[in-house]
Amino acid sequence: MAPHPWTLLALPLVVLLLASVSPPGADAWGKEGHIMVCKIAENYLSEKAAAAVQDLLPPSAGGELSTVCPWADQARWHYHWSSPLHYANTPEVCGFKYSRDCHNSRGQQGMCVVGAINNYTDQLYSYGHSKSSYNLTESLMFLAHFVGDVHQPLHVGYEEDEGGNTIMLHWYRRKENLHHVWDVSIIDTAIKDFYNKSMDNMVETLKMNLTDGWSDDISHWENCANKRATCANDYAIESIHLSCNYAYKDVEQNITLGDDYFFSRYPVVQKRLAQAGIRLALILNRIFDGDETDIKPVQIQ
Numbered sequence: 001m002a003p004h005p006w007t008l009l010a011l012p013l014v015v016l017l018l019a020s021v022s023p024p025g026a027d028a029w030g031k032e033g034h035i036m037v038c039k040i041a042e043n044y045l046s047e048k049a050a051a052a053v054q055d056l057l058p059p060s061a062g063g064e065l066s067t068v069c070p071w072a073d074q075a076r077w078h079y080h081w082s083s084p085l086h087y088a089n090t091p092e093v094c095g096f097k098y099s100r101d102c103h104n105s106r107g108q109q110g111m112c113v114v115g116a117i118n119n120y121t122d123q124l125y126s127y128g129h130s131k132s133s134y135n136l137t138e139s140l141m142f143l144a145h146f147v148g149d150v151h152q153p154l155h156v157g158y159e160e161d162e163g164g165n166t167i168m169l170h171w172y173r174r175k176e177n178l179h180h181v182w183d184v185s186i187i188d189t190a191i192k193d194f195y196n197k198s199m200d201n202m203v204e205t206l207k208m209n210l211t212d213g214w215s216d217d218i219s220h221w222e223n224c225a226n227k228r229a230t231c232a233n234d235y236a237i238e239s240i241h242l243s244c245n246y247a248y249k250d251v252e253q254n255i256t257l258g259d260d261y262f263f264s265r266y267p268v269v270q271k272r273l274a275q276a277g278i279r280l281a282l283i284l285n286r287i288f289d290g291d292e293t294d295i296k297p298v299q300i301q
C-alpha cells in the first residue's frame with residue numbers, strides 16, 4: 001500500500017518544501033486534487049472497466065487507481081516531452097481552439113492536455129485486442145492524470161502568464177502564485193477549515209453531493225456539446241471560461257486573496273473535482289466495456 005495521503009497533511013513542512021521547489025508550470029492539481037478525482041472515478045467504474053484497471057495498475061498501486069493519479073507529475077522529470085501535455089494556453093482569449101492552442105513550444109500539433117487525453121484514450125482502446133506497442137499501464141496513469149488536469153481551470157489559461165504561474169500574490173498571509181492557489185491552496189484551505197484536515201472527509205462529501213445536490217447534473221456532464229470534436233475539447237473550453245470568470249477575475253499582481261475569493265471560488269473547485277471524477281469513469285467505461293460501435297470519441301477535425 002502507498003502511504004495514506006493523510007500523512008502528507010501531517011507533514012505540512014515537507015509539503016511546503018516540496019511545493020516551493022517545484023518550478024513554475026510544473027504543478028497540476030496538487031497530489032490531493034488528483035487523488036480525489038480518481039477516488040470519485042473508482043466509485044463509478046463498470047465491472048469490466050474496474051477489472052481492466054486492476055489488470056493494468058502497477059503492483060505498487062495496491063489495487064487503487066487513486067494512488068497512481070499523481071504519477072504523471074513525477075514522470076515529467078524523466079519524460080520531458082510530457083510536460084506540455086498537462087495544460088493548454090490561449091493567446092489571452094476566453095476560448096480554446098484546438099488548431100490554435102494545442103501544441104508544444106516547438107509548434108508540434110496535439111501536444112497539449114486535450115491531445116494527450118485523446119492520445120491515451122486511443123491507446124487504451126487496444127487493450128485486450130492486439131499486442132499494443134504502448135505501455136498501457138502508463139497510458140492509464142497518464143489518462144487519469146490529464147482528465148484531472150483539464151478540469152483545473154488554470155490548466156487552460158493565458159500563455160502570457162503561464163496559466164497564472166507568473167501572477168504572484170498572497171494567499172491569506174502566504175506568498176504564492178495564482179496557479180498554485182488553484183492547484184493546491186483552495187483545496188488545502190477547505191480540507192483544513194471544513195474537513196477536520198482529512199482529504200477522505202472531503203471526498204466523502206463530494207460523493208454524497210453526487211447522489212444528492214448534483215444528481216440531476218450528471219447526465220449533462222456526460223454529454224459533449226460539440227459533436228465534431230472530442231469531449232476533452234469541451235472540457236478545455238469550460239476551463240478557460242472558468243479561468244476568465246473566476247480564476248483571473250479581479251486578480252492582479254501582488255493582490256492579497258482571502259475569504260472573499262476563497263468562498264466564491266471554492267464551489268467551482270468542488271464541482272470541477274467531481275466532474276473530472278465522473279468523466280474519467282465515463283471515459284474508462286467506454287473504453288473497456290467493449291461495445292465499440294458508437295462510443296469511440298470522434299476525432300478532432
Ligand SMILES: *[C@@H]1O[C@H](CO)[C@@H](O)[C@H](O)[C@H]1NC(C)=O
Pocket residue numbers: 081085110111112115116117119120134
Ligand atoms: C502519445 O503517447 C505517446 C506514448 O506515451 C507519446 O510518445 C506521445 O508524445 C503522445 N502524444 C500526445 C499528443 O499525447
Ligand SMILES: *[C@@H]1O[C@H](CO)[C@@H](O)[C@H](O)[C@H]1NC(C)=O
Pocket residue numbers: 058135136137138
Ligand atoms: C510500463 O510502465 C511502468 C511505469 O512506468 C513500468 O513500471 C513498467 O516496467 C513498464 N512495463 C513495460 C513492459 O515496459
Ligand SMILES: *[C@@H]1O[C@H](CO)[C@@H](O)[C@H](O)[C@H]1NC(C)=O
Pocket residue numbers: 196
Ligand atoms: C478530527 O480528527 C481528529 C484526529 O483524527 C479526531 O480525534 C477528532 O475526533 C475529529 N473531530 C471531528 C469533529 O470529527
Ligand SMILES: *[C@@H]1O[C@H](CO)[C@@H](O)[C@H](O)[C@H]1NC(C)=O
Pocket residue numbers: 205208209212213214
Ligand atoms: C454538498 O454537501 C454538503 C454537505 O452535505 C452541503 O453542505 C453542500 O451544500 C453540498 N453541495 C452541493 C453543491 O450540493
Ligand SMILES: *[C@@H]1O[C@H](CO)[C@@H](O)[C@H](O)[C@H]1NC(C)=O
Pocket residue numbers: 254256
Ligand atoms: C505588494 O503589496 C504589499 C502590501 O500588500 C506592499 O507592501 C508591497 O510594496 C507591494 N509590492 C509591490 C511590488 O507592489
